[in-house]
Amino acid sequence: MPDINTMYKVKVNEFEFSFSREQIEAVDLLQRSPVEFNLLKDHRSVNVKLLEADRTAKKLTIEVEGENFNIEIKEELDQMLEKMGFGLIANKHIKEIKAPMPGLVLEIAVKEGQQVTEGEKILILVAMKMENSIMTHANATIKRIAVVAGQAVEKGQVLVELE
Amino acid sequence: MKKILVANRGEIALRIMRSIRKMGITSVAVFSEADRNSPHVLFADEAVCLGAPASTESYLNGDKIIAFCKQLGVDGIHPGYGFLSENADFAQKTEDAGITFIGPGPEAMRIMGSKLAAKECVKKYKIPMVPGIDKAIEDIAVAKETAKQIGYPILIKASAGGGGKGMRIVEKEKDFEEQMQRAVSEAKSSFGDGSVFIEKYVTSPRHVEIQVLADKHGNVVHLFERECSIQRRHQKVVEESPSAILTPALRKQMGEAAVMVAKSCNYTSTGTVEFLMDDKLNFYFLEMNTRLQVEHPVTEMITGIDLVEEQIKIARGEKLSFTQDDLAINGHAMELRVYAEDPLNNFLPSMGTLTTYIKPEGEGVRVDDGYEEGMPIPIYYDPMIAKLVTHGKDRTEAIQKMKKAIKEYKIEGLATTLPFGTFVFEHDAFLSGKFDTHFVKNYYTPELIKEKQKANAEIAALVALKYWMEKQKITQPVEHKTTSWKRRLA
Numbered sequence: 036m037p038d039i040n041t042m043y044k045v046k047v048n049e050f051e052f053s054f055s056r057e058q059i060e061a062v063d064l065l066q067r068s069p070v071e072f073n074l075l076k077d078h079r080s081v082n083v084k085l086l087e088a089d090r091t092a093k094k095l096t097i098e099v100e101g102e103n104f105n106i107e108i109k110e111e112l113d114q115m116l117e118k119m120g121f122g123l124i125a126n127k128h129i130k131e132i133k134a135p136m137p138g139l140v141l142e143i144a145v146k147e148g149q150q151v152t153e154g155e156k157i158l159i160l161v162a163m164k165m166e167n168s169i170m171t172h173a174n175a176t177i178k179r180i181a182v183v184a185g186q187a188v189e190k191g192q193v194l195v196e197l198e
Numbered sequence: 199m200k201k202i203l204v205a206n207r208g209e210i211a212l213r214i215m216r217s218i219r220k221m222g223i224t225s226v227a228v229f230s231e232a233d234r235n236s237p238h239v240l241f242a243d244e245a246v247c248l249g250a251p252a253s254t255e256s257y258l259n260g261d262k263i264i265a266f267c268k269q270l271g272v273d274g275i276h277p278g279y280g281f282l283s284e285n286a287d288f289a290q291k292t293e294d295a296g297i298t299f300i301g302p303g304p305e306a307m308r309i310m311g312s313k314l315a316a317k318e319c320v321k322k323y324k325i326p327m328v329p330g331i332d333k334a335i336e337d338i339a340v341a342k343e344t345a346k347q348i349g350y351p352i353l354i355k356a357s358a359g360g361g362g363k364g365m366r367i368v369e370k371e372k373d374f375e376e377q378m379q380r381a382v383s384e385a386k387s388s389f390g391d392g393s394v395f396i397e398k399y400v401t402s403p404r405h406v407e408i409q410v411l412a413d414k415h416g417n418v419v420h421l422f423e424r425e426c427s428i429q430r431r432h433q434k435v436v437e438e439s440p441s442a443i444l445t446p447a448l449r450k451q452m453g454e455a456a457v458m459v460a461k462s463c464n465y466t467s468t469g470t471v472e473f474l475m476d477d478k479l480n481f482y483f484l485e486m487n488t489r490l491q492v493e494h495p496v497t498e499m500i501t502g503i504d505l506v507e508e509q510i511k512i513a514r515g516e517k518l519s520f521t522q523d524d525l526a527i528n529g530h531a532m533e534l535r536v537y538a539e540d541p542l543n544n545f546l547p548s549m550g551t552l553t554t555y556i557k558p559e560g561e562g563v564r565v566d567d568g569y570e571e572g573m574p575i576p577i578y579y580d581p582m583i584a585k586l587v588t589h590g591k592d593r594t595e596a597i598q599k600m601k602k603a604i605k606e607y608k609i610e611g612l613a614t615t616l617p618f619g620t621f622v623f624e625h626d627a628f629l630s631g632k633f634d635t636h637f638v639k640n641y642y643t644p645e646l647i648k649e650k651q652k653a654n655a656e657i658a659a660l661v662a663l664k665y666w667m668e669k670q671k672i673t674q675p676v677e678h679k680t681t682s683w684k685r686r687l688a
Contacts, residue, residue, distance in 0.1 A: 101605030104658035
């Protein structure tokens with residue numbers, strides 16, 4: 036049996052938490068039905084719903100105040116495996132400007148090889164009748180323009196490459 | 199009128215067709231190739247495809263719509279809001295084709311459609327107005343000089359604009375040229391008319407508008423106000439009626455001013471007179487919207503009047519069946535516009551498919567929407583998914599119902615303004631009624647929503663861990679917690 040100081044990591048959507056076994060044992064959780072629970076935390080009374088749980092109960096979906104949270108519990112063993120298996124992939128520094136939203140390229144304000152300064156307008160993106168000017172965040176040279184005016188782009192699509 | 203074509207899409211087309219059906223009239227839907235499976239098409243008695251998804255190929259193609267009307271024996275067109283709703287030429291062409299346009303006459307639309315002509319028209323009625331110039335400007339140098347005279351901050355507005363499109367605030371002179379170019383370009387692409395005008399920008403302004411209803415016999419009434427100050431990008435997100443700050447005397451004064459504006463242009467049908475209100479409760483005429491407004495449901499909830507039904511009756515030439523004295527405010531109504539936008543990412547459009555879509559229900563809860571689960575939100579049109587409206591006996595009850603309804607509204611697959619709604623309806627400034635159109639700028643940061651999400655995520659984490667641990671205890675062998683074997687005494 037793990038001792039009270041054993042730590043457990045939990046991934047909840049984009050958040051990550053870490054609790055000791057002691058903290059978890061101390062949780063005041065009342066099960067009201069197979070899927071309904073009431074939690075008292077810092078005197079706050081919260082009703083939550085268990086929407087999904089896999090066989091090991093380590094991957095769950097829980098609803099809190101109308102919002103769904105996807106949860107992944109990691110035991111020490113899981114954490115160790117992860118460390119061994121997946122080393123941190125070095126973050127290659129690619130300077131590129133990506134579309135912050137899907138849309139249509141209205142106009143391109145720069146040319147390849149052009150020097151741009153921080154805050155300079157690169158192009159205008161239109162979506163749902165809104166225009167958005169896309170600016171640079173650093174001084175750079177336009178290496179490549181990956182789109183043309185009138186083109187539809189997806190969110191995250193590379194618009195221009197900088198160097 | 200036996201058959202009405204609704205020249206619109208989504209929630210408003212559906213909402214209009216509900217009233218049409220209630221009145222025993224046949225409804226005709228129009229749709230683009232992107233909207234074949236939309237609820238408004240499925241609901242309609244008849245439907246015609248206008249063409250490719252782009253608005254100019256479909257919902258803005260007035261000639262095609264009129265041709266279909268003739269082909270199908272349609273005797274009335276309801277334009278909804280947006281698209282052709284404020285296009286006087288289209289209204290004229292409709293009337294010329296012998297079809298009734300369910301809205302104001304082309305002349306009133308023309309006057310009120312141009313903010314400058316509107317100001318000119320209401321001048322003689324002593325309606326208060328914001329300081330500014332009363333003619334359109336195209337020359338940037340002249341415009342810059344004028345802006346200087348009025349004094350910064352100034353507001354550049356598209357003469358033909360609405361809904362915040364083509365509208366720019368300029369705080370400093372050095373930003374003027376870029377902003378003016380953007381405003382002109384947006385005005386051109388959105389309205390086909392690049393003329394803009396400049397006025398003083400009122401700091402700490404509230405946006406309060408009055409709903410009017412006018413028949414073809416000279417009877418004009420107002421249906422009280424709507425408070426629309428909670429905006430992002432100058433576009434409304436939350437509306438309510440009545441306003442938390444209007445006194446009965448002020449309400450009467452503004453209502454009478456709105457009726458005068460309507461009378462000044464021989465207005466008929468539903469219309470909305472928009473006022474800007476400063477922190478001392480002075481109000482100024484902004485513009486008149488010559489159509490049914492997005493936020494019309496809050497007025498319907500507190501007056502019990504079906505505004506679309508009234509529009510149709512007025513178009514048929516009927517007299518209003520009530521007078522100003524018959525109208526009273528019953529309770530309080532709130533509306534939240536549910537947009538496919540990410541409040542955590544600067545309210546940028548969030549496109550995707552509605553993988554989960556479950557609406558809230560209950561007494562005093564109304565959802566006007568035009569999508570179903572599994573449908574994608576097309577990039578070609580306005581990103582509004584639905585309008586969530588609640589009605590309560592007072593403001594507090596309407597807010598409480600709204601907060602509950604937001605929790606029950608399940609949308610997955612894309613980000614929406616629902617979490618922003620919760621933020622607004624829980625915020626002290628909103629609850630106290632002391633807020634202006636800068637609410638978002640003054641109080642809102644995505645971090646506040648993030649913090650709340652994190653707190654709830656932590657709760658979810660604890661519940662999950664506790665649940666998992668309890669489950670493990672059941673499946674694991676019991677540890678030595680028994681006493682050692684002893685001889686039985688008895």
